[in-house]
Structures are given as C-alpha cells and as structure tokens.
Amino acid sequence: MCGSPARTNQNEIEEEKYVPARGDDVIGVVTNKVGESYKVNIGSSEEASLSSIAFPGATKKNKPNIQIGDLVFAKLLIASIDMEPELVCVNSLGENVGLGVLSTSGFLFTVPLHHIRKLLNPECTLLKSLGKALSFEIAVGMNGKIWIKAKSVKQTIALARAISISEHMNKEEMNKLCRKFVDRQAGF
Amino acid sequence: METEENSIRALKCEQSVLSRADGSVMFSQGNTVVMASVYGPLEAKIQKELSDRMYIELNYKPKTGMPGVAERGKEKLIKTTCNHIILTNLHPRTAVCITVQEMQDGGTLLAASINAVCLALLDSGLPLQCLVAAVTCLVDKKDRIILDPCISTVKEGYKAMFTFAFDSQKYNLILSHCEGQVPYQLFQKAMVLCQKASHVIFDFYRQAVLRKFSNELL
Numbered sequence: 001m002c003g004s005p006a007r008t009n010q011n012e013i014e015e016e017k018y019v020p021a022r023g024d025d026v027i028g029v030v031t032n033k034v035g036e037s038y039k040v041n042i043g044s045s046e047e048a049s050l051s052s053i054a055f056p057g058a059t060k061k062n063k064p065n066i067q068i069g070d071l072v073f074a075k076l077l078i079a080s081i082d083m084e085p086e087l088v089c090v091n092s093l094g095e096n097v098g099l100g101v102l103s104t105s106g107f108l109f110t111v112p113l114h115h116i117r118k119l120l121n122p123e124c125t126l127l128k129s130l131g132k133a134l135s136f137e138i139a140v141g142m143n144g145k146i147w148i149k150a151k152s153v154k155q156t157i158a159l160a161r162a163i164s165i166s167e168h169m170n171k172e173e174m175n176k177l178c179r180k181f182v183d184r185q186a187g188f
Numbered sequence: 189m190e191t192e193e194n195s196i197r198a199l200k201c202e203q204s205v206l207s208r209a210d211g212s213v214m215f216s217q218g219n220t221v222v223m224a225s226v227y228g229p230l231e232a233k234i235q236k237e238l239s240d241r242m243y244i245e246l247n248y249k250p251k252t253g254m255p256g257v258a259e260r261g262k263e264k265l266i267k268t269t270c271n272h273i274i275l276t277n278l279h280p281r282t283a284v285c286i287t288v289q290e291m292q293d294g295g296t297l298l299a300a301s302i303n304a305v306c307l308a309l310l311d312s313g314l315p316l317q318c319l320v321a322a323v324t325c326l327v328d329k330k331d332r333i334i335l336d337p338c339i340s341t342v343k344e345g346y347k348a349m350f351t352f353a354f355d356s357q358k359y360n361l362i363l364s365h366c367e368g369q370v371p372y373q374l375f376q377k378a379m380v381l382c383q384k385a386s387h388v389i390f391d392f393y394r395q396a397v398l399r400k401f402s403n404e405l406l
Contacts, residue, residue: 016313017210017229045229045282081280 016113018043018143020079025099027108027141028087030070038066040074040087043143048085050074055089056096064101071102071147073139102139106149107156113144115167126166129178130159133185158184196323196336196385199392201304203311203400211312215304218338219294224304226312228284236283241276243283248301251290262288262298269302269322269353269363275315284314295339296324298351298365303389310397319356321389322363323382324349327370333378335385350378354386356393 020026020042028040028048037051050072052063066072074087089099102108111119118124120140127138136150136159146163150156162181166174197218206212211226229242236243246267248259270286286308288301302322309316326337327348334341342349348368355362361379 019229045279046231081278 017045018113020044020048020076020085021142022076022079024076024079024142025073025140026076026087026143027071027073027102027139027145027147028143030066030068030072032068033066040072042085042087042141043145044085046084048076048087050087050089054087055100056094066101071104071106071108073099073102073141073147075099102147103149106137106147107160108145108147109160109164110144111146111164112167113142116140116142116144116146119163124174126163126174126178129175130162130181133178133182134159155185194335196388197338199303199389201307201392201396203307203396209308209312211308211310211314213304213307213311214291215300215307216292217294217296217300217303218336219292220296220300221291221294222297222300222304223289223291224301224308225287225289226284226305226308226314227286228312228314229279229282230285232281232283237281240280242274242279244270244274244276245283245285246270247285247287249287249289251293262301265298265351265363265365266301266305269320270305270309272362273306273316273318273320273355274309275317278315293339295337295342296351298322299324299336299353302353302363307393307396310393311400319390319393320353320362321356321386321393322351322353323385323389324351325378325382326350327368327374327378331374333374333381335381348374350375350382352379352382352386354383356390359383359386 026042028042030038031041031047032039037049039047040050042048053060055064058064072089074089076085077088078086091097119127134150134155136148139147148156148159150159162177166177169177199217201213201215203213205214206225209225209227214223232243244267246263248263249255250259266288286305288305290297299322302320306320323336325333325335326341326346327333328346346368348366348370351365352361353363354360
C-alpha cells in the first residue's frame with residue numbers, strides 16, 4: 001500500500017529539477033557580474049551566463065543597467081550537457097522579442113515543470129480565460145518560474161493562486177475555476 | 189534442508205516527503221523504516237568533478253550515534269548499485285547527493301536502503317538505466333532459508349545472511365553481499381528465491397508511480 005503524494009500546496013514545489021534545453025525561454029535571477037557578462041540562476045545544476053550586450057540596442061558603450069537580484073526573461077542559446085548554459089535577450093537579428101529585464105512591480109512564483117508544460121499547451125485555455133476576467137502581463141519560464149503583473153496587488157495574488165491550484169485539474173475543473181474567477185472579479 | 193517459501197514483508201512508501209529535495213521517499217519494509225533523499229544534478233566541487241560523468245555522493249546516517257565503519261560499508265554497497273542504475277553520462281561535471289537516514293531497524297537495513305534509494309531516484313526524475321530491487325535472505329542454524337527476516341530472526345543467530353539486488357530488465361544480479369559460510373548449492377537456492385521475490389518489489393514500484401501520477405490530467 002503506497003502513501004499518496006504530499007498534497008500541501010506550498011511544499012510540492014520543487015519536484016523535478018530543470019534541465020536546460022536550447023530554445024527554452026526561462027526566468028532567471030541575476031546573482032553576479034563577472035567581466036562583461038552576468039551569472040544568472042535558472043534553477044539548473046549550473047548557473048547560466050548572460051552577456052551584457054545580448055540585449056536589443058546594446059553596444060559596448062551602451063549597456064543595460066542590470067543589478068544583482070534583478071529578474072530576466074531570456075532564451076537559452078547554448079544548453080548542452082558539457083557546457084555552461086548561455087542566455088540571450090534578443091533574437092538572432094538583434095530585435096526585441098519581448099525578452100529582457102522584468103519589472104520589480106510584478107510577482108514571481110514557482111510551479112512544477114509538468115504544470116508549466118500543461119499551461120503552455122495550445123489546448124489549455126486557462127491563461128486565455130483568466131485574461132478575459134482581468135488584464136495582466138505574464139512571463140512563463142520553462143524552468144518552473146512564472147512572473148505576473150496585474151493592476152493591483154490583490155489581482156496579482158488572485159491570479160497567482162488560480163494558476164497554482166489548477167495544477168491537478170482537468171479541463172472541466174479548469175473551466176469551472178475560470179468561471180468562478182470571472183464572477184469573483186465582477187464582484188459576485 | 190528445507191526451504192521456507194516465505195514472502196517478503198509488507199511494503200509501504202510515501203513519496204515527495206521533503207519539500208526541498210529533488211526526490212525523497214519514506215519507505216518501510218515490515219518494521220524496517222528508511223528515509224532517502226536525492227538532490228541533483230548539482231554543481232560539483234572542483235575536486236570531485238568528473239569530466240564525463242556525474243559524481244555520486246552517498247551518505248548513510250544511522251539512527252543514533254555518528255556514522256562509523258559499518259555505515260561506510262553500507263554506503264559503498266549502495267553507491268555501487270547507484271552507479272549501475274543512474275545514467276551518469278547524461279550529466280557530466282555535476283554531482284548528485286543521496287542521503288539515506290535509518291528511521292527504524294527491523295532487520296534488513298541494506299536491502300531497505302537500496303529500495304528506498306531506487307524510489308527516491310524515481311521521485312527525483314533523474315534518468316535511470318533500470319530500477320533495482322534488493323532482497324535479503326538468511327540461512328539459519330537448521331539450514332532453513334528464510335526470506336526477508338525480521339530483527340528477532342536475525343538476533344537468534346544464523347549460518348549466513350545474503351543481500352541480493354536485481355535489475356528490472358532481465359532480473360540479473362547487480363549486487364550480492366554475503367556474510368557467513370554455506371555450501372554453494374544453498375547460496376544458489378537463496379539467490380533464486382530472492383530473484384523471485386524481487387518481482388513483488390518491482391510491482392510495488394509500479395504501483396507507487398501510478399499512484400503519484402494518477403492526479404496529473406489535462
């Protein structure tokens with residue numbers, strides 16, 4: 001007879017360790033500045049490096065102002081088992097594609113990796129349905145981190161809770177959750 | 189020379205008991221309770237870093253007192269098994285830290301520790317080549333083979349005690365740890381008995397994983 005998995009919501013956060021894969025968009029925390037690049041913690045076994053000129057419009061003379069502790073939403077350029085992972089905040093043409101430093105007025109929380117994959121699945125309508133109730137900015141990192149910014153603190157926390165608790169829900173339960181959410185936001 | 193076809197004792201486990209570990213399990217086999225945790229892949233210290241493989245660090249903690257020579261012996265045996273089942277080539281220059289904590293000694297600590305480590309590795313999501321199941325059996329003073337002895341049987345005295353670990357693909361022997369002196373035929377009989385019992389443990393692993401993922405739906 002086996003025990004059921006631990007169901008305490010806050011504790012079942014880090015089950016699977018993120019393994020970097022090239023092309024993934026991840027949210028990392030800047031931990032150090034080493035020469036011309038930053039060391040970013042993305043939750044994998046090794047910290048990733050992010051060059052200070054890998055930003056839209058950045059040159060050696062014009063670098064972005066990034067502090068230790070800042071959140072960055074970046075894409076993995078190099079992610080192999082033998083090398084240190086490397087992040088960039090531009091596409092290959094140097095254009096701005098929505099990556100970069102995330103503002104401090106947002107809220108970062110962690111979610112299991114299987115849940116991230118579920119949320120990003122085109123068949124999952126949770127984020128779209130929540131977007132009908134409220135307008136918000138969201139960055140979903142493949143390393144299990146989600147950053148949300150809504151108009152008020154209360155709305156931000158409500159959204160974060162809705163996303164966290166939908167972890168074990170199927171389609172019908174998620175639709176029910178969204179309807180309840182819309183009702184609550186409308187004041188019922 | 190009779191063989192007592194006992195079955196192994198009741199198996200129970202609870203996965204993901206530790207919030208900060210990548211994989212953890214509280215496992216019990218009869219009265220023997222063991223907790224295992226897996227942290228990894230982690231950044232390895234420069235001295236321990238291996239350029240082509242993952243370094244496996246294993247700690248066995250007894251219930252009371254400081255770890256001594258017996259604990260180091262168990263660590264070596266469990267580490268050998270882990271080296272066989274973990275695909276270490278997929279994470280070079282990293283380390284994995286596995287800790288086994290003895291919670292209650294009900295007789296077959298080495299086998300219970302190996303089984304707990306296997307479940308913790310399953311819980312952590314580290315890539316494995318195969319699973320491993322360990323079974324202990326004892327040859328008592330009357331030449332009877334007793335499978336999965338409890339602590340009282342062990343304390344009565346024995347001619348030999350064997351712990352065997354088998355892989356999940358072809359049920360081949362991965363590890364054999366023997367204490368005592370018996371004729372070779374008896375050793376073979378014990379091994380075959382343990383090999384049959386390992387199927388029960390593999391079924392248990394399957395149930396544990398099914399239970400864990402039964403909630404994941406879209």
